[in-house]
Amino acid sequence: MISKAHIIKRFISYVTIDTESDPNSQTTPSTEKQWDLANKLAEELKAIGMQDVNIDENAYIMATLPSNVDHDVPTIGFISHFDTSPDFTGANVNPQIIETYDGKDIILNEAENIVLSPDYFEDLLQYKGQTLITTDGTTLLGADDKAGICEIVSAMEYLIQHPEIKHGTIKVGFTPDEEIGRGAHKFDVEKFGADWAYTMDGSQIGELEYENFNAAGAVVKIKGKIVHPGYAKDKMINSMYIATEFINSLPRLETPEHTEGYQGFFHLHNIEGDVEETTLHYIIRDHDMEHFEARKEVMVKLTTELNTQYGREVIFTEIKDQYFNMREKVEPVMHIVDIAEEAMKQLDIEPLIKAIRGGTDGSQLSYMGLPCPNIFAGGHNFHGRFEYVPVESMIKATEVICKIAELVALKPIK
Numbered sequence: 001m002i003s004k005a006h007i008i009k010r011f012i013s014y015v016t017i018d019t020e021s022d023p024n025s026q027t028t029p030s031t032e033k034q035w036d037l038a039n040k041l042a043e044e045l046k047a048i049g050m051q052d053v054n055i056d057e058n059a060y061i062m063a064t065l066p067s068n069v070d071h072d073v074p075t076i077g078f079i080s081h082f083d084t085s086p087d088f089t090g091a092n093v094n095p096q097i098i099e100t101y102d103g104k105d106i107i108l109n110e111a112e113n114i115v116l117s118p119d120y121f122e123d124l125l126q127y128k129g130q131t132l133i134t135t136d137g138t139t140l141l142g143a144d145d146k147a148g149i150c151e152i153v154s155a156m157e158y159l160i161q162h163p164e165i166k167h168g169t170i171k172v173g174f175t176p177d178e179e180i181g182r183g184a185h186k187f188d189v190e191k192f193g194a195d196w197a198y199t200m201d202g203s204q205i206g207e208l209e210y211e212n213f214n215a216a217g218a219v220v221k222i223k224g225k226i227v228h229p230g231y232a233k234d235k236m237i238n239s240m241y242i243a244t245e246f247i248n249s250l251p252r253l254e255t256p257e258h259t260e261g262y263q264g265f266f267h268l269h270n271i272e273g274d275v276e277e278t279t280l281h282y283i284i285r286d287h288d289m290e291h292f293e294a295r296k297e298v299m300v301k302l303t304t305e306l307n308t309q310y311g312r313e314v315i316f317t318e319i320k321d322q323y324f325n326m327r328e329k330v331e332p333v334m335h336i337v338d339i340a341e342e343a344m345k346q347l348d349i350e351p352l353i354k355a356i357r358g359g360t361d362g363s364q365l366s367y368m369g370l371p372c373p374n375i376f377a378g379g380h381n382f383h384g385r386f387e388y389v390p391v392e393s394m395i396k397a398t399e400v401i402c403k404i405a406e407l408v409a410l411k412p413i414k
Contacts, residue, residue: 002154002158002395002398002399004131004391004392004395006154007150007154007391007394007395007398008097008131008133008391010150010153010154011133011143011146011147011150011389011391011394012095012133013040014037014082014142014146014149014150015093015095015141015142015143015146016093016094016095017033017036017037017040018033018036018084018090018091018092018093019031019033019034019036019037019082019083019084019090019142019176020033020083020084020085020086020089020090020091021034021083021084021085021086021176021177021178021179021180022086022180023086023180023181028058028059028176028177028182028185028186029058029059029083029176029177030083030176030177030180030182031083034059034082034083034176034177035059037082038055038059038061038082038174038176039055041061041082041149041153041174042054042055042061044153045061045063045153045156045172048153048156048157048160049157049160050063050064050065050156050160050172051063051064051065051066052064056188058176058186059176060173060174060175060176060186060187060188061172061173061174061175062171062172062173062188062191062192063156063171063172064169064170064171064172065156065159065160065167065169065170065171065172066169067167067168067169067409068163068166068167069166069167069168069409073167073168073169073408073409074168074195074196074408075168075169075170075171075193075194075195076168076169076170076171076194076195076196076197076198076404076405076408077170077171077172077173077192077194077196077197077198077370077372078152078155078170078171078172078173078197078198078199078200078401079152079172079173079174079175079197079198079199079200079361079362079365079372080145080146080148080149080151080152080174080175080199080200080201080377081145081148081149081174081175081176081177081178081179081183081201081361082145082146082149082174082175082176083176083177083178083179083180083183084140084142084144084146084179085140085144085179085382085383086179086180087140087383087384088139088140088383088384088385089138089139089140090139090140090142091139092138092139093135093139093140093141093142094135094136094138094139095133095134095135095136095141096108096133096134096135096136097131097132097133098131098132098133098134099131100129100130100131101124101127101128101129101130101131101132102128103118103124103125103128104118105117105118105119106124106132106134108134108135108136108137108385108386109136109137109138112137112138114137114138114385116134116386116388121380121381121386123204123380124380124388126204126205127390127392127393130390130391130392131390131391131392132388132389132390132391133388133389133390133391134387134388135385135386135387135388137385138385139385140382140383140384140385140387141379141387141388141389142387143377143378143379143380143382143387143388143389144179144201144377144379144382144383144387145178145200145201145377147200147377147378147379147389147394147397148199148200148201148377148397149174149200150394150398151200151377151378151394151397151398151401152172152174152200152401153172154398155398155399155401155402155405156170156172158398158402159402159405165402165405165406166406166409166410167405167406167408167409168405168408168409170405171192171193171194171197173187173192173197175187175361178201178360178361181215181322181323181359183361183364184361184364184365184368185364187361187364187365187368189365189368189369189370192370194370196333196336196370196371196372197362197365197370197371197372198336198340198362198372198373198374198375198401198404199360199361199362199365199372199373199374199375200374200375200376200377200397200401201360201361201362201374201375201377202356202374202375202376202377203376203377203378203379203380203382204352204376204378204380204393205349205376205378205390205392205393205396205397206344206349206350206351206352206376207352207354207374207375207376208337208340208341208344208351208352208353208373208374208375208376209353209354209355209356209373209374209375210326210327210330210331210334210337210353210373210374211287211325211326211327211354211355211356212287212323212325212326212327212355212356212358212359212360212362212363212374213264213285213286213287213323213325213356213357213358213359214285214286214287214288214289214292214321214323214324214325215283215284215285215321215322215323215324215359216283216284216292216296216319216320216321216322217281217282217283217284217319217320217322218280218281218282218283218284218296218299218317218318218319218320219279219280219281219282219317219318220243220246220279220280220281220282220299220303220315220316220317221277221278221279221280221315221316221317221318222239222240222242222243222246222273222277222278222279222280222314222315222316223237223239223276223277223313223314223315223316224236224237224238224239224240224242224275224276224277224278224314225237225275225276226274226275226276236275237310237314238275239273239274239275239276239277239278239314240273240274240275240278242278242306242310242314242315243271243273243278243280245306246280246302246303246306246315247268247280249302249306250266250298250299250302251266254266255267255268260357261355261357262287262288262355264284264285264286264287264288264291264292264295265284265285265286266282266283266284266295266299267282267283267284267285268280268281268282269281269282269283282299283322284296284299284319285357287325287355289324289325296319299317299319300317300319303315303316303317322359323359323363323364323367324363324367325363326362326363326366326367326371326372326373329366329367329371330366330371330372330373333371336371336373337353337373339404339407339408340373340375340400340404341353342407343400343403343404343407344400346403346407347396347399347400347403349396349400352376356374360372360374362374375397375400376393376397376400377389377393377394377397378390378393378394378396378397379393
């Protein structure tokens with residue numbers, strides 16, 4: 001039985017270390033403080049008895065749990081990231097432990113009147129009677145993806161302490177900078193040496209995902225011309241007005257707040273501007289590759305049309321692909337999804353097989369030759385002050401890892 005107190009202690013020891021990544025940095029990891037947790041994790045893996053523990057110059061951590069069976073078994077891996085999102089501060093995280101949640105409002109911060117309420121976050125009611133770990137309302141929690149790391153380390157520790165559970169060789173990998181889209185960029189798939197892997201980076205209990213968005217980022221620069229406003233007639237070009245035209249010309253209902261399921265979107269997530277120059281930062285997302293390419297073409301055509309309208313090049317759009325839907329790489333080896341589904345069923349967890357409205361390290365790793373579906377880590381409301389994780393979900397995720405290892409050893413696949 002996985003110890004509840006042990007899981008809580010380990011998780012809190014991770015989330016109280018600030019590992020926020022920085023998209024504007026060119027280093028790997030993107031922030032020096034990520035090393036604080038990376039080095040701790042490497043030492044902890046050694047302490048629990050993992051073999052071949054190493055941490056490279058970019059803070060990628062790998063370790064091995066050797067097989068304890070005498071027949072051929074595929075080598076599997078489990079992967080999580082230790083950075084947290086730059087969307088909200090991860091400094092001075094002060095976790096709150098809510099024992100036996102009663103289904104009512106949780107006061108995160110009385111002084112600032114910050115309340116985690118099931119009236120708004122209905123998923124809370126699934127966890128009535130359970131133990132929740134929340135923020136104090138001033139930071140994110142970091143369950144994305146320190147819950148996943150906690151579960152992987154705890155599962156490896158449990159397997160080491162219980163050799164009666166038979167398993168093949170298991171590889172563990174922890175990465176920096178996933179939250180800024182660079183978690184897999186320097187991951188050495190050949191060195192990792194797994195036939196397939198699972199990222200422990202999903203949300204609610206039961207989630208099992210092998211589809212994700214195709215993703216691109218777009219930077220739209222609008223050039224204006226500043227002159228004295230008192231003498232600006234027929235001379236001034238206000239880049240902010242042109243930016244507004246660009247924004248309003250994209251489909252208004254194809255944005256994150258109006259879409260769900262397999263619906264894609266354009267997301268304007270940052271604007272910087274004045275009369276002389278305005279820059280728009282977009283992300284483009286769609287599960288369907290044809291629709292994804294069409295979305296990019298919409299932005300290109302809009303740029304051309306507005307430049308034609310103004311009789312000069314006033315808009316410059318640069319679009320870069322970020323990652324692609326892992327479904328193409330996972331479907332040929334669907335048995336790896338089937339094994340995870342069977343593990344959940346044997347643990348009385350209802351599998352929730354659905355598409356990720358986002359991406360994980362697994363999407364890039366799948367295209368790098370390591371098929372890598374995604375499994376729940378248990379947290380909710382990632383990247384903000386209302387993030388929380390039920391401890392019972394972390395325990396179940398830990399049990400899923402152990403069960404997958406056991407099933408692969410029981411049913412070796414040639």
